[in-house]
Amino acid sequence: QSVLTQPPSVSGAPGQRVTISCTGSSSNIGAGYDVHWYQQLPGTAPKLLIYGNSNRPSGVPDRFSGSKSGTSASLAITGLQAEDEADYYCQSYDSSLSEGVFGGGTKLTVL
């Protein structure tokens, strides 16, 4: 059972927009800790996609965007492409656990 809750799967057709939600609590996202998002392509290490709720590292396309409100955050992907098919994880810090915490991951399928 992950501290942050994500839907197990989402899907969309090429060119469409999808969103992935990440729900936390008052000891992590709701306490003001930032949310970060990672993309893990099959068989590879995770890659930082969004940091600090909405910032993209250099090289990440602007099709990827993040937002945060209250105890939740969202990752939006517009103009879906086949190569976006991957697992996506949200991550934050939990003050009651004093640990970094991840969501359970969401598998994105491009139809």
Place this chain on the structure above:
Amino acid sequence: EVQLVESGGGLVQPGGSLRLSCAASGFTFSSYWMHWVRQAPGKGLVWVSRINSDGSSTSYADSVKGRFTISRDNAKNTLYLQMNSLRAEDTAVYYCARDHGYQGFEFDYWGQGTLVTVSS
């Protein structure tokens, strides 16, 4: 180019020990916090441990506290994870990751991972 290369994984019996290493290059290793994150087969990511830039401060997930020890050698640009009293549930790919430094506890570069299998 930032590179993190883990080594030291393998098959170990329950109750055994293993030491993982992570060789860093392409950045000033001594300036960054570092972390270990693991992923059990077919499962999600789980944060394991972190160490500050000079090695004076560490923290651990409850699941490994008292059994795992994180350390670093800044002269050798290497991060370590000493794992003792290993259990079947420790079976996972172990990644070392660099802390981005934005707020702390966000990971901007990852190694390729090393597989640890705990089984008799």
